[in-house]
Amino acid sequence: MSLSSHDVFNAPDWWRQAVVYQIYPRSFADANGDTIGDLKGITSRVPYLKDLGVDAVWLSPFYPSALADGGYDVDDYRDVDPKIGTLDDFDEMVAALHAAHIKVVVDIVPNHSSDRHEWFKAAVAAGKGSPERDRYIFRDGKGENGELPPSSLRSIFGGDAWHRVTEPDGTPGQWYLHLFAKEQPDFNWDNPEVHADFLKTLRFWSDRGVDGFRVDVAHGLKKNLDPAFDAMIGVDDGIVESGDGQHPLWDRDEVQDVYAEWRAVFNEYDPPRTAVAEAWVRPHRQARYSSPAGLGQTFNFDLLRAEFSAADFHDVVDRNLKAAKEIGGSTTWVFSNHDVVRHATRYGLPGGAVGAGAPGAGSTTGGNDGKQWLLDGGDPSAVDQAKGLRRARAATLFMLALPGSAYLYQGEELGLQEVSQIPDADRQDPAFFRNREVEIGRDGCRVPLPWTREGSSFGFGADGSHLPQPEWFADYAVDVQSDDPASTLNLYRRALALRHELECEEALEWTQVSPTVLAFARPDGWSAVTNFGTEPVALPEGEVLLASGPLGDGRLPGETTAWLRR
Numbered sequence: 001m002s003l004s005s006h007d008v009f010n011a012p013d014w015w016r017q018a019v020v021y022q023i024y025p026r027s028f029a030d031a032n033g034d035t036i037g038d039l040k041g042i043t044s045r046v047p048y049l050k051d052l053g054v055d056a057v058w059l060s061p062f063y064p065s066a067l068a069d070g071g072y073d074v075d076d077y078r079d080v081d082p083k084i085g086t087l088d089d090f091d092e093m094v095a096a097l098h099a100a101h102i103k104v105v106v107d108i109v110p111n112h113s114s115d116r117h118e119w120f121k122a123a124v125a126a127g128k129g130s131p132e133r134d135r136y137i138f139r140d141g142k143g144e145n146g147e148l149p150p151s152s153l154r155s156i157f158g159g160d161a162w163h164r165v166t167e168p169d170g171t172p173g174q175w176y177l178h179l180f181a182k183e184q185p186d187f188n189w190d191n192p193e194v195h196a197d198f199l200k201t202l203r204f205w206s207d208r209g210v211d212g213f214r215v216d217v218a219h220g221l222k223k224n225l226d227p228a229f230d231a232m233i234g235v236d237d238g239i240v241e242s243g244d245g246q247h248p249l250w251d252r253d254e255v256q257d258v259y260a261e262w263r264a265v266f267n268e269y270d271p272p273r274t275a276v277a278e279a280w281v282r283p284h285r286q287a288r289y290s291s292p293a294g295l296g297q298t299f300n301f302d303l304l305r306a307e308f309s310a311a312d313f314h315d316v317v318d319r320n321l322k323a324a325k326e327i328g329g330s331t332t333w334v335f336s337n338h339d340v341v342r343h344a345t346r347y348g349l350p351g352g353a354v355g356a357g358a359p360g361a362g363s364t365t366g367g368n369d370g371k372q373w374l375l376d377g378g379d380p381s382a383v384d385q386a387k388g389l390r391r392a393r394a395a396t397l398f399m400l401a402l403p404g405s406a407y408l409y410q411g412e413e414l415g416l417q418e419v420s421q422i423p424d425a426d427r428q429d430p431a432f433f434r435n436r437e438v439e440i441g442r443d444g445c446r447v448p449l450p451w452t453r454e455g456s457s458f459g460f461g462a463d464g465s466h467l468p469q470p471e472w473f474a475d476y477a478v479d480v481q482s483d484d485p486a487s488t489l490n491l492y493r494r495a496l497a498l499r500h501e502l503e504c505e506e507a508l509e510w511t512q513v514s515p516t517v518l519a520f521a522r523p524d525g526w527s528a529v530t531n532f533g534t535e536p537v538a539l540p541e542g543e544v545l546l547a548s549g550p551l552g553d554g555r556l557p558g559e560t561t562a563w564l565r566r
């Protein structure tokens, strides 16, 4: 397969090597000045996205929602939140993105709805044993009067995973399961109506021109809550160490039956709609989600969790390319998203290690993922920001040279650091409210973007921003960086433009693997070399196309990546 700047958009397999830019809609651009980013704001920034050179955007949820979990608590899967736009605005946005040859991926949240979804309201109103209740997971409580939760299960965001409802007659009643916030009741995926309704939703957005779906908590959905299995559930084992298909909650084998149904719907369209699974599963289980008979692609969080080290990066890349080849899929790469501390900050934290864990799951690696630092007050002076940014730029250029698709998170192209100090009164993340002894939440990577050095909310909107922006955002603004050839924004622009120009097969050959240096060649004479150490090393032969930092007299400085053509 060959991709070039001309045919990515029209190729049926556009997704295999796409650069996908994640937009967190409420924090991207605010067109009507109500402090909340909106769909018209996105439309107004399509020229920016085109200049940046991304192949697709992925929109985090924009559905009607009380925002108990940043929109991952969906009231209605087939509408737009009136706070951020209308279906007409959506159509206009898709048309503008498509006109700019940018594909559109939307987030789909099948594990749970919000407690304001009409089905959930009906379930509470209809009472015990009703068909309405069967669409969710209701159980009687334990104890003499059912006053104790049905099991000891804990929510990912802290506290019990069960919440008791008041029955229609006003008495305390049954309990429902919510693996995330209590406003996010889990669906019962043994109920055929749940299956049918999601197929309807997939068609609804596909008919409106959506090109693909990002599937939230794709390894959830199917559960076995038989009491005998309760004992298998440890406190923090939920997301990553999810067993081999038999865990009561995560990554059960039969969840793939759901995705086989979805695949049939995707294939009704020309080109087939695509999907990428958010599945925090062990590496050897990822292939199930990325099989062409299933969702087709999985987020691969291995680079995000790896330390900035040649050995770790080499191991991760090798393992994932091999796995992708075995199933005929393409792999994905990601360093930042709306759930983790921004990678320019993680890489500058003391301790050197940067592994970031699953959202809400605490630190799941030995690495310093920034959660503890945030909890301890997030002192910015504890971070070596220059080093963090230098490593982030090197890591990103390494990633963008790899086969497979790369997922970027809004603001990383500006080299943004995490906003670590947000007053408690301004925080929004449920993880902060439910679990504050353990984590401070994810608001620090969700602060609205700075577009201009001057002006209200740095150009985000006309009247402030829903999360406070720090003063130092001015230095990172798009207009400041646009004219600076050495800026991170221009590094991303040049990298994405070159990636398109260097029309290339999905192949990689290692040319140097040492304790501090990794180099690999792609077809057509394109190669990348990264110095993970701190001392300069010799540059391989070739014309330097791009480098993540200044090159000193023909040598490659520490923590720097260069792209070359032989």
Ligand code: NOJ
Pocket (backbone or CB within 6 Å): 069, 070, 072, 109, 180, 216, 217, 278, 338, 339, 359
């Ligand atoms: C994963 C999403 O990325 C995260 O933001 C959300 O809180 C959980 N899923 C629950 O939907």
Ligand code: CA
Pocket (backbone or CB within 6 Å): 030, 031, 032, 033, 034, 035, 036, 037, 038, 083, 084
């Ligand atoms: Ca707005």
